[in-house]
Amino acid sequence: MELVVASNFDPELIASTREFPIVSFFGNFPVTLVGGGRPPHILPRITEAQFRTHVAAVHASGREFYATFNTSDLGLREYSAGFLERLQAEVTRLVEIGVDGFVVAIPALIEWIHREYPYTRLSASTFARIRTVAQGEYFLRRGADTLVIEEANRDFRLLRGLAAAGARVEVLVNQTCIHDCPFRFHHLNTSSLASQTDTVDAPWFEFPLLQCGLEVARDPAQMIAGIFVRPEDLEVYEEAGVHRFKISGRNQTTPWIRRAVQAYTARQYPGNLLDILSYVQNRGPRAALQRLDQEGVSPEIVRPLRAALDPLGTMTIDNRAFPKGFLRRIAATDCAAISCRDCGYCAGVARQVVRINGHRLSEYVPPGDLPAGEELLPAFGSTYPGNTPQERAGRPPIPR
Structure with missing residues (x-):
């Protein structure tokens, strides 16, 4: 190794x-x-x-x-x-x-x-x-x-x-x-x-x-x-x-x-x-939306997206609960040629190992229709009002 x-x-x-x-x-x-x-x-x-x-x-x-x-x-x-x-x-x-x-x-x-x-x-x-x-x-x-x-x-x-x-x-x-x-x-x-x-x-x-x-x-x-x-x-x-x-x-x-x-x-x-994983879907997006919310940027977009992402902060993956041969089963599957919906193996494993807010995925309710996040693109740019380098100098960096 x-x-x-x-x-x-x-x-x-x-x-x-x-x-x-x-x-x-x-x-x-x-x-x-x-x-x-x-x-x-x-x-x-x-x-x-x-x-x-x-x-x-x-x-x-x-x-x-x-x-x-x-x-x-x-x-x-x-x-x-x-x-x-x-x-x-x-x-x-x-x-x-x-x-x-x-x-x-x-x-x-x-x-x-x-x-x-x-x-x-x-x-x-x-x-x-x-x-x-x-x-x-x-x-x-x-x-x-x-x-x-x-x-x-x-x-x-x-x-x-x-x-x-x-x-x-x-x-x-x-x-x-x-x-x-x-x-x-x-x-x-x-x-x-x-x-x-x-x-x-x-x-x-x-x-x-x-x-x-x-x-x-x-x-x-x-x-x-x-x-x-x-x-x-x-x-x-x-x-x-x-x-x-x-x-x-x-x-x-x-x-x-x-x-x-x-x-x-x-x-x-x-x-x-x-x-032990670089869990990129969690801290960075949630912290970025929190900052926009605090600054009053597009609350009709930001707040529903924050609510949708908040459960990710409570997610856990029990590494002890994975089935034996997990990766070998995936290796034997032609994932490029089959829909995850038709296969269903990873979804079944997720039901065993993933918890959100301490609960099984069967109790998790995914978000419904969400506003278009693309409307926030200018707010993430350095030229957006309030986001110049000088104005951001005193703020902590967004985690990831």
């Missing part, structure tokens, strides 16, 4: 996780030229000196550090004069800080970094959205040696094929994204553009998270049909040739990260599974 773990740049993180099989950490500055996989408002602000000290501590512990360069969209700036020179300066800066590799999604960036810095290791990010062996081989030919899989992490034919093609396959285990999320492309681009140096009007909240939260509120079984991996099921991946597992949580506290690392190392967690 090899674990790849998110860094929150807390000096205590490295020391508190020494006994676990962590081979590398990952992270970056909140805002960079290229941008990364998380919006800046949820990440710790760090100085270059803090970054350098943190990477040195990682190396002293015998681990590597990868910088996240995993934007899915460069905002067309790659076509502008001087961009490559700025890119060269940024990559050189990070290499001099001591990073061992980069997590990258855009093929042109992978190829450029590999050519300019041939001894730097490259991982193809989850933002590359690799769904076939042919896609994976393309990234391998361009210089990546690791392929990070998220959306397709329950497609074991794909995982075996990528491993057979010579890839070091890394599976992200603790996200709660829903099955084949229709909002994902918009979400990736929002996070990418919001974290770039040249973005002037970055939103303070990612609207696709609200859409995702409402989907789960309408059908909580989607949590079970999603992309998380239970600690108890790592052996299924190892049988497919996958031995490297990624734990997200750059916005989380050190005790939270340590708990997740400990659970996956022990291959068991006898509690609420949401304790």
Whole structure:
């Protein structure tokens, strides 16, 4: 087992996780030229000196550090004069800080970094959205040696094929994204553009998270049909040739990260599974709507949406109650070719393991017709009245 773990740049993180099989950490500055996989408002602000000290501590512990360069969209700036020179300066800066590799999604960036810095290791990010062996081989030919899989992490034919093609396959285990999320492309681009140096009007909240939260509120079984991996099921991946597992949580506290690392190392967690998952449908959307409500923004829209999402704050997933062979049953199902309504397996498991406000799903009443959340898009933008950077400076960041 090899674990790849998110860094929150807390000096205590490295020391508190020494006994676990962590081979590398990952992270970056909140805002960079290229941008990364998380919006800046949820990440710790760090100085270059803090970054350098943190990477040195990682190396002293015998681990590597990868910088996240995993934007899915460069905002067309790659076509502008001087961009490559700025890119060269940024990559050189990070290499001099001591990073061992980069997590990258855009093929042109992978190829450029590999050519300019041939001894730097490259991982193809989850933002590359690799769904076939042919896609994976393309990234391998361009210089990546690791392929990070998220959306397709329950497609074991794909995982075996990528491993057979010579890839070091890394599976992200603790996200709660829903099955084949229709909002994902918009979400990736929002996070990418919001974290770039040249973005002037970055939103303070990612609207696709609200859409995702409402989907789960309408059908909580989607949590079970999603992309998380239970600690108890790592052996299924190892049988497919996958031995490297990624734990997200750059916005989380050190005790939270340590708990997740400990659970996956022990291959068991006898509690609420949401304790170790990045439960993105809950805190961020609810906190964003609460802020709008407090500021009197569109109460006829905000308040019904708040009421719809509030039950998610009470959701628990009893990890001990999962049926034996849960993941193997899913692995044997062609999920891409069958409707969840026709299959019903995850819905049945959800009835066993999910509780809302302490009650079974049979007692849960999903929200009815809701107002259009798209009307709130301008309110999440930085140019909305009351949401300029100066006016938001004193407010706490939206959690996620």
